[in-house]
Amino acid sequence: MSMLISLPILSHVAQASSFSLGAGALIEQTAYRDYDRQIYPMPIINYQNQYVFVKGPSAGVYAFNTESDKLYFNIAYLPGQFKTSRTDNAALKQLDNRKLSFMAGVGYSHHAKWGSLYANIMTDISGKSHGTLAELAYGYSFQFDKFYIEPKIGVEWQNHKYNDYYFGVSRSESSRSGLNYYSANNGTTPYVAVNAFYNFNQNWQAFVLARYSRVSHAVKDSPMTSRSATGLIGTGIMYRF
Template sequence: MKISTSKLMNTAAITLALGVLTLASTSAQAESAPTVSTSDNDKLGLQLGVNLRWNNSAYDLDDNEVSVLPSMFYDDGKYYARGSQLGTYLVNDRDNEVLAFVQPGGENFDPDDAKGDLAQLDERKWSGLIGASYMRATPIGGFRAQLSTDITGRSEGTVARLTYLARLNPGKWTIYPSAGLEWVNSNYNEYYYGISQKEANKTSLDAYKPGSSISPYLSVNGIYDINKDWDLFLGQSVKFLADEQRDSPMVDEKVSYTTTLGLMYQF
C-alpha cells in the first residue's frame, strides 16, 4: 500500500505535538519540548536540555513555584522518552497512535508556603501515573483520548483527557495550539482539594469532600529552530478549575497556569 508523503508529514507533526503537549498538560507536569528529529543521518535521535518553569498554582499560597528541570527526548519508533513521560508504542501507523506510558501527575501543596489554617493542613504531593492514549491524525489536526491512574497510592485518582491540537508554521517557528477537557474522579479531588475531618478538627476550616469534575484547558507551545543542533521552546498552559475544585478552602484562584522556557540540543 502506498503512503503519501503529505500524510506521513502530517502524522509526524501531530506526534511531535503530542510530545510537547503531554508535558505541558501534566501540570507538572512538566517540562515541554519537541520530540527528537532524526532526519540527519549523523544524529543519534536524542535531545537533552534544560527547562525553566513558572507554575502559578490555584492554591492559596504565598509564592509561585519556580523550578529548573532537566529534560530528555528520545524516540526509536518503539520506545520513547518525552520529558517526564516514558512509554512505548502499541500502534504507530500513518493515522493512528496508541501509547502506554508512565509520568508524574497531580498537584503540589506545601503547607510551609501557606498561612493561617492552611499552614496546618497535610502536604499534597505529586503522584505517579500509568496510562494509555489513542491519537487520530486527520487533515485538520490531531484528536487524542488519554486515560491514566495513580500508582503511588497517594491520591488513588483517575484522570481522563480529550484533546484537540493543531499546527502552525510562521517563519522559523512551529506553533501547536490545543484545547481540551479533563475529567478527574472524586479520589483525585479529595486528595488535592478536599479537607479531611481530621484536618477540620485541628483548624477552623470545614470538612470538604468534593466529587468528580470536568475542567477545560488550553495550551500554546512554540518551537523555534535556532539551527540544526539547537531548539528553543516556549510554552503556556492554562487550566480552568471546576466548581468542585474552586469551592475548596485551599483554593483562591479560578485558574492555574504554567509557563515554560526551554533549550534543547540534538545529539
C-alpha cells in the same frame, strides 16, 4: 493542579529515531489560597524510536506507531503538590502536605491535515491519591520556516479520589485548622494551551509552553482554594543529536 504536559518535542515521523537533551523551568500558579507560585526545574531527555519513547516527564512503549496514529502505554509524574511551608495562610499551614503523583495509563493521538486529536487516561500508582485523570484535546499546528506553534484546546476530568487528595479537608484537619470539612467530587477542567518552538539550526531548539485552565467546581468550592483559574508557563532549550 494540572495534568501531564504533552510537549510535541518528538517528531510525528514514527520511523525516524531521535534524541535530544535540554533544560528549562516551569512556573505554575495553582488555585491554593495565599500560595506561592511553584517553580519546577525541567531537565529534558527526549528519545523515541518505533517502539519506545522518553518525553520529558513521561516514558512508555508504543502499541502501534505510524505517522498519523499512535497508541501507547506510559508512566509519568505530575508536578502538582501542596506544601504547608509555601502558603501564607495560617489555617492552610495546619493541613497535611500533598505530594507529587506518579501515574500510569494509555494514550492515543491522531494527526491529520485538519489538526491533531489527543486522548489519554491515567491512574495514580504511587499510593498518594489513588485517583484517575482523563484528557481530550485538539490542536492545530503552524510551521513558519524555523518557527513551529501549536495552539490547543482541551478538557480534563479528575475523579473524586484525585480531587479529594489535593483539595479535600479531612475531619482531623478541619478540627486543627478551623477550616470546614470538605470532601471533593469529580471535576471537569477546560483549558487552552500553546506550545511553540524555534529552531536556531539543525541542532539547537528553544521552546515556550503556556496553559490556562478554568478550575472545576470541585476545586473552586474547596476551602483550600481562592482562584477560579490556574496557569503555567515554561521555557527552555534543547540540543538535538
